Amino acid sequence: MTTDGDTPHSIYAIEKWGMDLASVLPNGDLGLKNPLKENSPIVSLPKMVRDLEERGVHTPLVLRVSCFLQQGIQNINQGFAEAIARAGYKAPYRGVFPIKVNQQAQVVDRIVEFGRPYSFGLEAGSKPELVIALAHRLAKDALIVCNGVKDAEFIRLAILSRKLGFNTVIVLESPKELDTVLSVVDEIGEEPLLGVRVKLTNRISGNWAESSGDRSTFGMNTDQIVAVIDKLKDKGMLHCLKLQHSHLGSQIPDVNDVRRAVGEACRYFVELVGEGAPLTHLDLGGGLGVDYTGEKTASENSINYGVKEYCTNVVETVAYAMDEAGLEHPVLVTESGRATVATSSMLIFNVLEATLYDASSAPKPEEGDNHLVADLAAIDSYVVPERLQECINDANFYRNELRALFRRGYIGLRQMARAERIFLHLMGRIKLLAPPTGEMPEIDAHLEQLADIYHCNFSLFQSLPDVWAIDQLHPVVPLQKLNEAPDRRAVLSDITCDSDGKINRFILEDGISPSLPVHSLTEDEPYLLGVFFVGAYQETLGDLHNLFGDTNVATVELRDDGGFDLLHEQEGDTIAEVMSYVEYDPRDCVDAFRSIVDQAISEARLNTSERKMLMAAYRDSINGYTYYE
Numbered sequence: 001m002t003t004d005g006d007t008p009h010s011i012y013a014i015e016k017w018g019m020d021l022a023s024v025l026p027n028g029d030l031g032l033k034n035p036l037k038e039n040s041p042i043v044s045l046p047k048m049v050r051d052l053e054e055r056g057v058h059t060p061l062v063l064r065v066s067c068f069l070q071q072g073i074q075n076i077n078q079g080f081a082e083a084i085a086r087a088g089y090k091a092p093y094r095g096v097f098p099i100k101v102n103q104q105a106q107v108v109d110r111i112v113e114f115g116r117p118y119s120f121g122l123e124a125g126s127k128p129e130l131v132i133a134l135a136h137r138l139a140k141d142a143l144i145v146c147n148g149v150k151d152a153e154f155i156r157l158a159i160l161s162r163k164l165g166f167n168t169v170i171v172l173e174s175p176k177e178l179d180t181v182l183s184v185v186d187e188i189g190e191e192p193l194l195g196v197r198v199k200l201t202n203r204i205s206g207n208w209a210e211s212s213g214d215r216s217t218f219g220m221n222t223d224q225i226v227a228v229i230d231k232l233k234d235k236g237m238l239h240c241l242k243l244q245h246s247h248l249g250s251q252i253p254d255v256n257d258v259r260r261a262v263g264e265a266c267r268y269f270v271e272l273v274g275e276g277a278p279l280t281h282l283d284l285g286g287g288l289g290v291d292y293t294g295e296k297t298a299s300e301n302s303i304n305y306g307v308k309e310y311c312t313n314v315v316e317t318v319a320y321a322m323d324e325a326g327l328e329h330p331v332l333v334t335e336s337g338r339a340t341v342a343t344s345s346m347l348i349f350n351v352l353e354a355t356l357y358d359a360s361s362a363p364k365p366e367e368g369d370n371h372l373v374a375d376l377a378a379i380d381s382y383v384v385p386e387r388l389q390e391c392i393n394d395a396n397f398y399r400n401e402l403r404a405l406f407r408r409g410y411i412g413l414r415q416m417a418r419a420e421r422i423f424l425h426l427m428g429r430i431k432l433l434a435p436p437t438g439e440m441p442e443i444d445a446h447l448e449q450l451a452d453i454y455h456c457n458f459s460l461f462q463s464l465p466d467v468w469a470i471d472q473l474h475p476v477v478p479l480q481k482l483n484e485a486p487d488r489r490a491v492l493s494d495i496t497c498d499s500d501g502k503i504n505r506f507i508l509e510d511g512i513s514p515s516l517p518v519h520s521l522t523e524d525e526p527y528l529l530g531v532f533f534v535g536a537y538q539e540t541l542g543d544l545h546n547l548f549g550d551t552n553v554a555t556v557e558l559r560d561d562g563g564f565d566l567l568h569e570q571e572g573d574t575i576a577e578v579m580s581y582v583e584y585d586p587r588d589c590v591d592a593f594r595s596i597v598d599q600a601i602s603e604a605r606l607n608t609s610e611r612k613m614l615m616a617a618y619r620d621s622i623n624g625y626t627y628y629e
């Protein structure tokens with residue numbers, strides 16, 4: 001990251017979370033760089049967006065960067081290879097990518113391609129995901145791990161796929177599932193490769209604590225595991241049990257939680273081998289976190305460790321437990337999703353307009369105005385640094401009184417508008433004189449209420465569902481003017497609904513802030529914002545609130561000459577497509593609209609050229625992008 005001490009952009013903490021991926025160019029553009037190549041040039045993001053726009057790929061758009069994904073795969077595989085070499089561990093690492101984390105074909109295909117040298121496999125949590133996994137040519141030693149609830153069809157396909165050379169493991173989630181496996185085995189006469197999902201009692205901290213511990217929904221407790229072992233023995237099939245799966249959790253903030261949970265998983269492994277199960281693989285599921293805030297702390301959106309430390313902890317803990325029990329080292333499997341893909345995508349959108357909460361000038365009270373308007377205006381004479389709180393108190397008092405009078409009909413619209421504008425002008429002056437954030441919390445709290453609203457061309461529900469659902473934090477940064485001090489603060493509102501469709505928590509240099517420093521909008525220049533690290537979970541969890549559909553997606557590769565190659569373009573949903581998701585047939589809608597138009601013609605409310613224009617406008621809309629164009 002290039003930073004120049006206290007430059008205008010240091011407020012965005014890009015150097016903390018941006019790692020070796022993002023950097024600011026001298027012209028103030030945010031740029032991306034290839035983390036796999038030393039001294040790679042920085043590719044300007046606004047320039048890239050302009051270029052994509054010229055090619056017809058419009059904002060809002062998800063930008064996937066191929067080398068960022070490659071780095072994700074490389075980090076975890078090399079992290080384990082190095083930890084294994086350092087610890088003298090005697091078995092390899094065979095990671096799998098959980099398809100649920102990003103099911104998009106362009107992502108999964110690339111993961112398979114970049115993962116092939118490492119025999120990286122896939123995890124399928126459902127029948128559709130198994131169908132996707134089996135459409136890929138994986139390396140010979142790569143695994144397909146089947147988790148989740150499975151019916152006979154799922155199990156049949158998983159077992160039969162072994163005939164094609166796939167190492168497909170059916171992870172038993174419950175004793176009942178074993179019954180289904182046994183009946184499929186009876187039916188097709190082929191042996192399965194089995195795993196058993198052991199529920200750990202250790203609870204991790206953080207946002208996903210629920211997915212760990214006694215009350216987590218998947219996996220078996222000790223009693224159920226014993227029942228499964230006994231039944232497998234009884235049926236002469238214990239030799240099929242090769243893998244223990246113990247999902248540690250997701251986004252584990254504290255590396256010591258990892259160590260504890262791995263230790264517990266090892267205890268089960270040792271006991272299961274003691275029971276006669278010929279286990280060869282230990283699968284530790286997900287959990288490796290992403291440092292969304294760059295704070296390097298054990299908090300919900302951060303982690304107090306890196307990939308290398310995670311790998312070292314896992315390898316050392318397993319080696320120690322196996323050596324102590326005198327067992328061979330098992331092949332290590334993890335199902336790291338978030339850490340593999342989160343950084344590879346970003347959401348880019350434009351700001352449509354702003355609602356400002358201050359005013360550069362104020363009208364004078366007019367004759368006949370209520371005296372409270374004059375009282376409000378008089379505050380202007382004592383806006384000085386030492387009386388700011390008093391000014392805020394007075395301004396609020398007079399404005400509230402005037403609003404009450406307006407509501408009761410004692411003052412009219414124009415007088416109220418004058419008062420509101422005087423109030424905003426006072427706030428503008430107070431903002432300029434306010435002490436640095438943190439010095440006077442009362443004033444900070446008040447001024448936060450006066451942050452502008454920047455209305456942005458995206459849907460939180462479609463593109464950033466975790467921001468809405470679980471208060472997930474993502475880095476958000478203007479993509480241009482980063483060499484100019486931001487002169488305003490704003491919350492970001494999307495174009496869906498006016499209550500929840502907002503981003504109002506931002507990662508800044510001095511902590512999490514309820515508003516984002518931004519630049520004033522100008523008439524002729526688009527103002528672009530980027531939300532980073534959205535590659536995990538966001539694309540598929542999104543929904544169709546207000547029928548805003550999938551955004552355009554561009555997969556790019558950064559070039560050595562500072563340019564980029566567009567590897568793939570996926571057009572966002574059209575209005576016709578989102579209509580069909582909610583059971584409308586777009587053709588029926590065209591017909592219905594036409595009949596309304598024709599009725600208007602027969603009643604002489606419309607002429608034929610107006611008919612033509614209306615039908616064209618309706619058809620253009622139905623075939624167009626759901627977002628503001």
Ligand SMILES: Cc1ncc(COP(=O)(O)O)c(C=O)c1O
Pocket residue numbers: 098101123147211247249250251285286287288335336337338339536
């Ligand atoms: C069984 C299983 N494996 C892997 C993952 C991926 O976890 P993460 O994205 O934290 O790596 C999950 C998600 O919670 C999961 O349930």
